[in-house]
Amino acid sequence: MIRIAVANQKGGVGKTTSAINLATALAATGQRVLLIDLDPQGNASTGLGIGANQRHRSSYDVLVGNTTVSDAVVNTPIPRLDVLPATVDLSGAEIELVELEARTHRLHKALEVAPADWDIVLIDCPPSLGLLTMNAMVAADSLLVPLQCEFFALEGLSQLLSTVERIRARFNPSLSILGVALTMYDRRNRLTEQVSKDVRAVLGQVVFDTVIPRNVRLSEAPSHGLPALIYDHRCSGSEAYIALTRELLARLPRQREAA
Numbered sequence: 001m002i003r004i005a006v007a008n009q010k011g012g013v014g015k016t017t018s019a020i021n022l023a024t025a026l027a028a029t030g031q032r033v034l035l036i037d038l039d040p041q042g043n044a045s046t047g048l049g050i051g052a053n054q055r056h057r058s059s060y061d062v063l064v065g066n067t068t069v070s071d072a073v074v075n076t077p078i079p080r081l082d083v084l085p086a087t088v089d090l091s092g093a094e095i096e097l098v099e100l101e102a103r104t105h106r107l108h109k110a111l112e113v114a115p116a117d118w119d120i121v122l123i124d125c126p127p128s129l130g131l132l133t134m135n136a137m138v139a140a141d142s143l144l145v146p147l148q149c150e151f152f153a154l155e156g157l158s159q160l161l162s163t164v165e166r167i168r169a170r171f172n173p174s175l176s177i178l179g180v181a182l183t184m185y186d187r188r189n190r191l192t193e194q195v196s197k198d199v200r201a202v203l204g205q206v207v208f209d210t211v212i213p214r215n216v217r218l219s220e221a222p223s224h225g226l227p228a229l230i231y232d233h234r235c236s237g238s239e240a241y242i243a244l245t246r247e248l249l250a251r252l253p254r255q256r257e258a259a
């Protein structure tokens with residue numbers, strides 16, 4: 001089971017859009033995928049059509065120890081894609097977790113005892129570097145960082161990377177950066193081009209070749225409760241996420257064949 005946290009403390013950079021569409025594309029390639037919604041906004045759950053009435057148990061319940069991952073998981077209409085949904089309860093978790101034992105390892109421990117029902121687990125993080133994101137980073141093997149091509153993109157990144165360093169030093173030495181994905185790319189915008197050049201110059205190979213274009217279909221899809229890949233699989237955004245999925249799979253350690 002490979003665990004990838006989709007993280008960036010900056011809001012609205014495409015974490016959830018990336019998590020939903022990568023999860024969908026990975027499932028389409030035959031991987032059994034679990035998407036963990038670790039954001040109190042619950043956008044990943046909503047974007048996959050999981051209504052409030054289907055969120056009997058949530059990622060909050062798993063973190064505080066009310067339930068197990070298996071008991072809280074909801075199937076989506078997409079074959080091989082399951083979701084551990086989020087509810088607004090999660091907004092209290094940052095504070096409640098402080099009181100609990102092993103507060104940074106709650107998700108890690110819950111996944112350790114979960115059955116091996118999934119090949120890949122994607123964790124959609126909230127826009128902060130608080131305890132929820134720390135739980136994701138402790139539980140994860142690697143990070144996928146969506147980065148919006150705008151002026152302050154790199155500035156936020158150094159803060160994220162120093163958090164990764166701290167997590168490595170204290171809790172999870174093997175945490176790696178799987179890749180940085182440039183999102184909301186607008187070829188007509190010179191700033192976008194410049195930022196993307198700068199980011200590649202500074203970060204090099206870790207930046208995926210694939211860029212996710214700014215594409216209105218990607219932003220429309222969640223209101224239909226569908227991944228863009230299902231809503232309109234031929235739009236430029238969907239095609240980009242398919243290409244990104246190929247790159248991502250190529251970077252993953254080769255999975256053991258099922259016995």
Ligand SMILES: Nc1ncnc2c1ncn2[C@@H]1O[C@H](COP(=O)(O)OP(=O)(O)OP(=O)(O)O)[C@@H](O)[C@H]1O
Nearest residue numbers: 011012013014015016017127184213214215218219
């Ligand atoms: N490539 C894109 N083109 C156009 N719109 C996009 C694209 N990616 C994301 N969006 C839209 O931008 C907004 C923010 O995207 P998203 O929710 O994926 O970001 P996020 O990083 O998860 O945000 P938050 O930090 O609030 O969780 C959403 O309305 C989404 O539909």
Ligand SMILES: [Mg+2]
Nearest residue numbers: 015016039043
């Ligand atoms: Mg989000």
